[in-house]
Amino acid sequence: KAGVTQTPRYLIKTRGQQVTLSCSPISGHRSVSWYQQTPGQGLQFLFEYFSETQRNKGNFPGRFSGRQFSNSRSEMNVSTLELGDSALYLCASSLFENTGELFFGEGSRLTVL
Amino acid sequence: GENVEQHPSTLSVQEGDSAVIKCTYSDSASNYFPWYKQELGKRPQLIIDIRSNVGEKKDQRIAVTLNKTAKHFSLHITETQPEDSAVYFCAAIDSNSGYALNFGKGTSLLVTP
Numbered sequence: 132k133a134g135v136t137q138t139p140r141y142l143i144k145t146r147g148q149q150v151t152l153s154c155s156p157i158s159g160h161r162s163v164s165w166y167q168q169t170p171g172q173g174l175q176f177l178f179e180y181f182s183e184t185q186r187n188k189g190n191f192p193g194r195f196s197g198r199q200f201s202n203s204r205s206e207m208n209v210s211t212l213e214l215g216d217s218a219l220y221l222c223a224s225s226l227f228e229n230t231g232e233l234f235f236g237e238g239s240r241l242t243v244l
Numbered sequence: 245g246e247n248v249e250q251h252p253s254t255l256s257v258q259e260g261d262s263a264v265i266k267c268t269y270s271d272s273a274s275n276y277f278p279w280y281k282q283e284l285g286k287r288p289q290l291i292i293d294i295r296s297n298v299g300e301k302k303d304q305r306i307a308v309t310l311n312k313t314a315k316h317f318s319l320h321i322t323e324t325q326p327e328d329s330a331v332y333f334c335a336a337i338d339s340n341s342g343y344a345l346n347f348g349k350g351t352s353l354l355v356t357p
Contacts (some may be wrong), residue, residue: 233278
């Protein structure tokens with residue numbers, strides 16, 4: 132069974148641009164969540180989707196948004212990029228609705244210049 | 245929201261010694277407490293988890309203890325090996341509120357031969 136797939140793996144943007152990251156969960160997993168990982172802050176929760184509904188949102192500005200499609204694939208978008216948005220963005224999926232193992236993708240490394 | 249604090253941020257032990265990482269949480273409704281291990285350049289992976297109705301759980305050389313009254317939980321690694329070197333993240337969640345893991349900031353464990 133294929134794992135969680137994230138694209139693109141690496142990208143470089145400039146301030147003010149916007150970016151869209153994609154995540155394909157493990158087949159059968161309906162819960163998808165996104166995390167931002169930075170050296171100083173660890174893993175910070177962005178948002179979580181289940182059956183196309185956003186159930187939770189972390190403490191990030193409105194520039195960060197996401198969605199989930201009917202096939203459970205998810206995208207997250209960051210608009211008006213800032214230097215501080217440079218990070219590894221990790222997507223994770225879970226078989227269960229609210230517990231159990233999270234399976235992480237390899238992440239999308241975003242660099243904002 | 246839930247706030248998880250993790251200590252220490254770095255830990256160095258000699259091979260064969262034990263390592264203990266401690267976490268505290270703020271939301272008394274939290275009922276699921278996983279631990280993730282992230283090796284350098286790799287994705288986080290679940291190593292052990294515990295639910296609020298259990299005080300201790302063991303899996304070979306690793307164990308987790310939970311004190312709900314004090315709102316803290318700990319990871320214990322015995323007979324450490326160099327391959328245990330990684331960053332360890334604790335997390336807590338109220339699973340009745342969806343799947344939004346609140347992670348601690350991580351502990352970088354170094355096991356020296």
